[in-house]
Amino acid sequence: MSDDGRHALTLIALLGSVFSPYYAAARSRGLGMGEPLDHCAMNVALYGPRASHWALTERRRTAVTRSPSALQIGPSAMRWESDDLLVSFDETTSPFPSLLPTRLRGQVRLIPHSAPPAPVRLDAAGRHLWTPIAPIARAEVTLSHPELRFSGSAYLDANAGDEPLEDAFTGWSWARATTGEGHRHPHASAAHDEVAVSYQVERRDGSRLRIARTFDRRGDERELGAHALRPFGRTGWGLSRSIAVDPGTSPHLVRTLEDTPFYARSLASATLGGRQATVVHEQLSLERFQCSWVRFLIPFRMRRAT
Structure with missing residues (x-):
């Protein structure tokens, strides 16, 4: 998220594209779990004040190269340079909603400011x-x-799994909240001293996992203080959204970044620890994802390299 709040970028490297209808079809044809490396992609989503761009091209194993410090998927790559993660991408946007595909090309240098838990x-x-x-x-x-x-x-x-997501979960919501300090310090050396991350997981067996923690630069983590899950509106496809916030407060939707039948990515504002926070939020319904009409629509948002 840019310091001025006008732009945002999401990058996801998928080794086994978990929402691919082609991957699901390979499993349903009696091919066991399918071959994950035949369904890889570098998903790039760019959000701006006037327009958004989405690229997801699924590629076969011949387009994938891996090492302990680098990953190449087609024309896009991630690699560690010392302690920084450098991502370069050169992708073509998906055909929907625009009928005129465009190019998404650039580079991101991610500079960690905290140790991994x-x-x-x-x-x-x-x-x-x-x-x-x-x-x-x-x-x-x-x-x-x-x-x-x-x-x-x-x-x-990073997420890693040994089975399809829909076999273990019915859905989840995830959120990362940052206070406003970063917006007052636009230089690259500035970073938040602490962030809050919440993960609400609904398991297929009916049990639930509730994670609500703060992380600091040293890699220390602690449970988020008193909080309550509060809704902040349904998406256009009817998915409900909720965020962990201070008791007695309510979150507010700033912008819906992605609105699909089974997944939504949103930007919200909320109060956490007595401070106003900017929240990036995702909502996933794996019950929706399993519907045949949803899987029929997914190819309109992606490409399949031959």
Whole structure:
């Protein structure tokens, strides 16, 4: 998220694109779990004050190169340079909603400002792990298509699983909240001293996992103080959204960044620890994702490289 709040960028490297209808079809044809490396993608989403851009091209294993410090998926790559993560991408936007695909090309340098906490088991069997690698970070973004530069608060995490998400969960909501200090210090050396992350997981067996923690630059974490889950409106597709906030306060929707039948990404404002915070939030319904009509629509938001 840029310091002035006007732009945001999300990058997701997918080794086994969990929401791919082609990956799901491979499993349903009796091919076991399918081959994850035949369904890889570098998802790039750019949000601006006037327009947004979305790119997701699924590629086969021949387009993937991996090492302990680098990952290449087609024309896009992530690699560690000392303690920084450098991401370069050159992708084509998906055909929907625009009928004229455009290029998304640029580079991001992510500079961690916190030590990585230990992985968290999301399910009782330990088949799904979440690792908040850098809860506090800065990002320097340089794009050539479209031409744009900005820097701001950033975050890096990883999810890993040994089975499809819908086998273990019915849905989840995730949120990362930062207070306003970063907006008052636009230089790259400035970063938030503490962030709050909440993860509300609904398991397939009916149990729940509730995570609400603050992280600081040293990598220390503690449970978030008294808080309550409060809704902040449904999406256009009817997904409900809620955020952990101070008791007696209510969150407010600032902008819906992504609105799909089974997934939403949003920007909200909320009060945490007595301070006003900017919240990046995601809501996922895996019950919706399993619907045949939803899987019919997904290819309109992605490409499949041949």
